[in-house]
Amino acid sequence: MITPNDERSVVALVPAAGRGERLGMSTPKAFVELGGKTLLARAVDGLLASGCVDRVVVIVPAELTAAAAALLPAGVEVVIGGAERTDSVRAGLTAAGDAEFVLVHDAARALTPPQLIESVVRSLRGGRGAVIPALPVVDTVKVVDESGAVTGTPDRAALRAVQTPQGFAAELLRRAYRSESVATDDAALVELAGETVHTVPGDPMAFKITTPLDLALANALVEAGQETSRDVDAVGRGGAA
Ligand SMILES: Nc1ccn([C@@H]2O[C@H](COP(=O)(O)OP(=O)(O)OP(=O)(O)O)[C@@H](O)[C@H]2O)c(=O)n1
Numbered sequence: 001m002i003t004p005n006d007e008r009s010v011v012a013l014v015p016a017a018g019r020g021e022r023l024g025m026s027t028p029k030a031f032v033e034l035g036g037k038t039l040l041a042r043a044v045d046g047l048l049a050s051g052c053v054d055r056v057v058v059i060v061p062a063e064l065t066a067a068a069a070a071l072l073p074a075g076v077e078v079v080i081g082g083a084e085r086t087d088s089v090r091a092g093l094t095a096a097g098d099a100e101f102v103l104v105h106d107a108a109r110a111l112t113p114p115q116l117i118e119s120v121v122r123s124l125r126g127g128r129g130a131v132i133p134a135l136p137v138v139d140t141v142k143v144v145d146e147s148g149a150v151t152g153t154p155d156r157a158a159l160r161a162v163q164t165p166q167g168f169a170a171e172l173l174r175r176a177y178r179s180e181s182v183a184t185d186d187a188a189l190v191e192l193a194g195e196t197v198h199t200v201p202g203d204p205m206a207f208k209i210t211t212p213l214d215l216a217l218a219n220a221l222v223e224a225g226q227e228t229s230r231d232v233d234a235v236g237r238g239g240a241a
């Protein structure tokens with residue numbers, strides 16, 4: 001369990017300013033509803049339900065700040081995002097103030113179990129500077145060149161698919177974000193800064209809703225009342241704290 005008298009604060013940033021082009025709906029993805037509740041509200045609910053987050057800052061498109069504030073619990077802060085995910089996270093970091101730890105959690109991972117969030121925070125409080133949830137890869141992954149020809153086959157046993165929330169000592173993430181490098185996740189910026197990133201076992205329920213198929217799966221899970229179940233053992237554990 002997390003030590004109750006540990007007063008070092010945890011701020012969760014929820015990037016939700018994407019357009020959701022791969023989902024292909026007219027509404028920006030974070031504002032799409034799943035069982036009558038937006039993906040954004042579900043992601044925030046999970047963070048609050050974990051009981052280990054002190055503040056939540058959501059990052060949304062400029063035209064949706066009022067809509068976001070109206071659908072979120074009192075106390076959740078709303079800031080305006082940018083063109084790329086890293087721009088949105090950078091805007092959130094500015095709002096994070098003097099937090100000791102920062103979690104970055106995609107609104108698109110709307111069904112993430114609170115237990116996974118707690119697991120990341122526990123590892124941070126235990127002394128890790130950068131912690132990400134990871135699952136084994138089930139497909140064989142190929143490297144291909146521009147023509148589509150295969151140039152390599154990485155050893156699958158060493159590969160992991162990583163999720164959010166990704167947790168960091170705030171000072172470390174701020175330092176990583178001083179770089180202008182482009183990356184598809186926050187941990188990669190920390191790696192580029194020369195720091196070690198650790199993994200904890202991920203959870204299949206923390207899948208990212210990216211395509212219409214993902215949304216259909218999420219809807220089916222919510223309708224079946226399965227949205228908080230854990231199925232980690234079925235896919236194997238992805239990493240060690
Ligand atoms: N400029 C951006 C781009 C993405 N995100 C957020 O980052 C998370 C992960 O991104 P992704 O799932 O790729 O969402 P989109 O960028 O909206 O999707 P797409 O690439 O299909 O347009 C999402 O919660 C998304 O809202 C963001 O805050 N700001």
Ligand SMILES: C[C@](O)(CO)[C@H](O)COP(=O)(O)O
Nearest residue numbers: 085106162163164184185186
């Ligand atoms: C941060 C992330 O969710 C980790 O898997 C992922 O890299 C986000 O990528 P996207 O292209 O913004 O969906």
